[in-house]
Amino acid sequence: xxxxxxxxxxxxxxxxxxxxxxxxxxxxxxxxxxxxxxxxxxxxxxxxxxxxxxxxxxxxxxxxxxxxxxxxxxxxxxxxxxxxxxxxxxxxxxxxxxxxxxxxxxxxxxxxxxxxxxxxxxxxxxxxxxxxxxxxxxxxxxxxxxxxxxxxxxxxxxxxxxxxxxxxxxxxxxxxxxxxxxxxxxxxxxxxxxxxxxxxxxxxxxxxxxxxxxxxxxxxxxxxxxxxxxxxxxxxxxxxxxxxxxxxxxxxxxxxxxxxxxxxxxxxxxxxxxxxxxxxxxxxxxxxxxxxxxxxxxxxxxxxxxxxxxxxxxxxxxxxxxxxxxxxxxxxxxxxxxxxx
Numbered sequence: 401x402x403x404x405x406x407x408x409x410x411x412x413x414x415x416x417x418x419x420x421x422x423x424x425x426x427x428x429x430x431x432x433x434x435x436x437x438x439x440x441x442x443x444x445x446x447x448x449x450x451x452x453x454x455x456x457x458x459x460x461x462x463x464x465x466x467x468x469x470x471x472x473x474x475x476x477x478x479x480x481x482x483x484x485x486x487x488x489x490x491x492x493x494x495x496x497x498x499x500x501x502x503x504x505x506x507x508x509x510x511x512x513x514x515x516x517x518x519x520x521x522x523x524x525x526x527x528x529x530x531x532x533x534x535x536x537x538x539x540x541x542x543x544x545x546x547x548x549x550x551x552x553x554x555x556x557x558x559x560x561x562x563x564x565x566x567x568x569x570x571x572x573x574x575x576x577x578x579x580x581x582x583x584x585x586x587x588x589x590x591x592x593x594x595x596x597x598x599x600x601x602x603x604x605x606x607x608x609x610x611x612x613x614x615x616x617x618x619x620x621x622x623x624x625x626x627x628x629x630x631x632x633x634x635x636x637x638x639x640x641x642x643x644x645x646x647x648x649x650x651x652x653x654x655x656x657x658x659x660x661x662x663x664x665x666x667x668x669x670x671x672x673x674x675x676x677x678x679x680x681x682x683x684x685x686x687x688x689x690x691x692x693x694x695x696x697x698x699x700x701x702x703x704x705x706x707x708x709x710x711x712x713x714x715x716x717x718x719x720x721x722x723x724x725x726x727x728x729x730x731x732x733x734x735x736x737x738x739x740x741x
Contacts, residue, residue, distance in 0.1 A: 433483055464480075470697050481704035579634060591634060598646050
C-alpha cells in the first residue's frame with residue numbers, strides 16, 4: 401500500500417490541508433526573513449491530541465526553506481548560516497539556558513560517512529570548533545577549561561564536544577547506546593543531533609532545514625526505525641537538526657500520476673496505486689545527481705550556523721595600551737569577560 405514517508409513536520413501538517421487545514425492541538429506560524437529569500441515555518445504540537453494526529457511528539461518544529469540553500473555563493477551561505485544560528489540560539493535559550501556562556505554542548509553527527517546522502521551529520525561535526533579538550537592546566541585532572549575566565553567568575557564560551565558515532569552496521573551498537581554512554585560520562589547540558597532526513601516533496605530536497613526541540617529518530621523517514629535520541633532516552637534536552645536528502649521512489653511515481661488520480665475516488669486511487677507501483681519501489685530512495693557537492697556545501701552552511709550560534713557577543717573594545725599584556729588566548733578571554741562583567 402502506498403504510504404507518504406517524510407521526516408518533516410511541515411509536510412505532515414500539509415497533508416491535512418485537504419481536510420479543512422485545521423488540526424486540533426497544532427499551531428502554525430509562517431514568516432519571511434527580511435532581506436533574503438528564506439521562508440520560515442513554525443509548527444507547534446501543543447498537546448497529546450495534536451501529537452496523535454501528526455504522528456510526532458509534542459514540541460516545536462522550525463522549518464527553514466530557501467531555493468538557494470545549497471548554493472556555493474558566499475552571500476547565500478552567510479544568510480542561511482546566520483538565520484540558522486539565530487533560530488538555534490533562540491531554541492536553546494527557550495529550552496535550556498538564557499545564555500550560551502558556560503553551557504556544555506555535545507554535537508552528534510548521525511549517519512554513514514561512506515554513503516553521500518547520509519554523510520551530512522559527520523561532515524557538520526568536522527566543521528565545528530571543539531574546545532572541551534582545551535584546559536589551562538592539561539596535566540591536572542581537574543584543570544579548568546581554557547574558555548573559563550576565573551577572574552570574572554564565569555565562562556565566556558560554551559564548552560563544545562562532538563562525535564560521529566557511525567551506524568549499527570559499522571559498530572554493532574545502536575547510536576543511542578553510544579550517545580547514552582558519552583552523555584553519562586561527559587554530562588552535557590544539551591545534545592544537538594544532526595542527521596539526513598527523507599522528504600515527501602522533491603522540491604524540498606537539499607533546500608530545507610528542520611530544527612526541533614523534540615530530538616531525532618534516526619532512519620524513521622526511510623522505514624529503518626532505530627531508537628530515538630530524545631530527552632526521555634538520554635535524560636538531557638535534545639535538539640534535532642536535519643536536511644532532507646532523499647525522497648521515496650514510490651512518491652515520485654505517485655506524483656507523476658497525480659493528474660490521473662484526481663479523477664478517481666479514494667478507494668479507486670488505492671487500488672490503482674497498488675497495481676501500478678511495484679512493491680520493490682517502497683524500499684528504493686532517490687537523491688539528486690549533484691548530491692556530492694550539495695551535501696558538501698550544506699554541511700558547511702550548517703556548521704557555520706552552529707559556530708555562529710555558539711559565539712558570545714561581548715561588545716568590548718580592547719584598548720591599545722592593553723594589547724601588549726595579552727599573551728595567550730586565555731588572557732584574551734579573561735580580559736573580555738572582565739570588561740563585559
